[in-house]
Amino acid sequence: MLEAVKVALDPTPAQERLLLSHAGAARFAYNAGLAHVKEMLEAREKPEWSLYALRRWWNVNKDMLAVDSDGTPWWRENSKEAYNSGLEALAAALSNWSKSRGGQRRGRRMGFPKFKSKDRTTPRFAYTTGSFGLIDRDSKALRLPRIGRVHCMENIAERVGGARVLRMTVSRRAGRWYAALTVEREDRTPTRPPKGGAVGVDLGVKSLATLSDGTTIANPHTLKANERRLKRAQRSLSRRQPGSHRRARARERVVRLHARVANQRRDTLNKLTTWLADTYSNISIEDLNVAGMVRNHRLAKAIEDASFAELRRQLEYKTMRTGARLHVIDRWHPSSKLCSNCGSVKTKLSLGERTYHCGTCGLVIDRDLNAAINIQVAGSAPETLNAHGGDGRRNDASRRATQTPVKCEPSSHASGVRLGADDRKTVLQTKTN
Numbered sequence: 001m002l003e004a005v006k007v008a009l010d011p012t013p014a015q016e017r018l019l020l021s022h023a024g025a026a027r028f029a030y031n032a033g034l035a036h037v038k039e040m041l042e043a044r045e046k047p048e049w050s051l052y053a054l055r056r057w058w059n060v061n062k063d064m065l066a067v068d069s070d071g072t073p074w075w076r077e078n079s080k081e082a083y084n085s086g087l088e089a090l091a092a093a094l095s096n097w098s099k100s101r102g103g104q105r106r107g108r109r110m111g112f113p114k115f116k117s118k119d120r121t122t123p124r125f126a127y128t129t130g131s132f133g134l135i136d137r138d139s140k141a142l143r144l145p146r147i148g149r150v151h152c153m154e155n156i157a158e159r160v161g162g163a164r165v166l167r168m169t170v171s172r173r174a175g176r177w178y179a180a181l182t183v184e185r186e187d188r189t190p191t192r193p194p195k196g197g198a199v200g201v202d203l204g205v206k207s208l209a210t211l212s213d214g215t216t217i218a219n220p221h222t223l224k225a226n227e228r229r230l231k232r233a234q235r236s237l238s239r240r241q242p243g244s245h246r247r248a249r250a251r252e253r254v255v256r257l258h259a260r261v262a263n264q265r266r267d268t269l270n271k272l273t274t275w276l277a278d279t280y281s282n283i284s285i286e287d288l289n290v291a292g293m294v295r296n297h298r299l300a301k302a303i304e305d306a307s308f309a310e311l312r313r314q315l316e317y318k319t320m321r322t323g324a325r326l327h328v329i330d331r332w333h334p335s336s337k338l339c340s341n342c343g344s345v346k347t348k349l350s351l352g353e354r355t356y357h358c359g360t361c362g363l364v365i366d367r368d369l370n371a372a373i374n375i376q377v378a379g380s381a382p383e384t385l386n387a388h389g390g391d392g393r394r395n396d397a398s399r400r401a402t403q404t405p406v407k408c409e410p411s412s413h414a415s416g417v418r419l420g421a422d423d424r425k426t427v428l429q430t431k432t433n
């Protein structure tokens with residue numbers, strides 16, 4: 001199993017200059033390669049854009065391309081891995097574009113690759129060969145060829161835990177450098193799943209999550225305070241003179257705060273999903289239509305905060321590790337409008353109503369708890385036991401038209417498919433017909 005281990009780096013100012021130079025080298029090779037491919041296309045010649053072909057082209061031409069104004073080549077200043085990762089990204093972008101055009105690629109249409117500008121792209125490069133990665137008896141550092149020993153903010157050796165490091169991507173976000181190691185771990189098939197039984201999880205607006213057994217997980221309390229700070233920083237940014245130094249500094253502040261909020265959110269989610277996957281044997285969640293909901297302006301902020309998609313993604317791989325099963329309930333299941341006691345369905349339930357009052361059986365229950373119980377019940381319904389999602393789900397029109405909860409196990413890769421906007425429309429049409 002491949003895993004990513006990401007760590008914040010603590011480079012010296014001199015190392016930081018080298019990191020930026022390497023990221024610039026990757027961008028340079030990407031742009032040079034793209035210009036070459038465009039030229040070939042314009043000349044109506046068929047360019048070869050495999051990584052292998054691009055690398056060969058680069059090696060033949062680098063003495064002419066990567067040179068100062070006086071003709072001295074500068075490409076030796078950076079590791080060849082930097083140029084290689086730029087060409088690798090280009091080869092992938094071209095292949096995505098060509099496959100998307102030919103209908104062999106799913107999802108959003110991919111456009112033709114664009115040149116990467118210095119200001120607007122994330123500085124990034126990667127090592128795939130050579131002696132990069134962990135250093136013996138130096139657990140808080142990484143070896144970056146041509147740059148040297150770079151100190152890390154964490155004990156990286158412990159986090160890698162003896163796994164084989166295949167790749168190291170170095171990038172800068174919000175002013176900070178990170179290394180992401182792709183490591184290969186042996187598949188540890190868990191002996192027995194956790195003993196906690198079945199649970200339904202309702203991803204909330206008021207609290208981050210409510211479980212069907214009554215547990216609630218609060219939103220990180222630091223979020224509000226940071227949001228206030230972010231608002232203030234954004235206001236100050238909008239008052240600064242365009243192009244001024246103070247504006248650049250204000251922008252930096254906004255970017256840093258954004259990253260901080262995102263990090264806190266991710267941290268809370270990681271703690272929640274680890275605990276869920278370690279505790280319960282069957283976890284049911286709802287397949288929320290995040291793209292559709294974010295368009296609703298009142299909810300937009302709350303949804304972003306709760307990071308539904310991220311929660312699902314984390315649960316998918318963590319349940320695979322612990323042996324718990326993840327059940328994803330069809331998004332047309334009326335989990336919040338259904339009475340968890342008698343099964344009657346309300347026609348209207350506004351978002352402001354935090355308590356569910358059932359007009360039929362008289363049940364009074366917290367709205368999120370009611371939904372969590374319904375999700376748990378739907379996830380363990382026997383008729384859904386073998387209804388595996390997977391590739392069939394996307395094309396299976398009969399299943400799309402139903403409102404019954406569909407269970408799938410996204411722990412297997414293929415079923416992590418999201419229905420796109422077009423599919424959603426089809427569902428609505430089928431329903432009204």
Ligand SMILES: [Zn+2]
Binds near residue numbers: 339342343359363
């Ligand atoms: Zn009822």
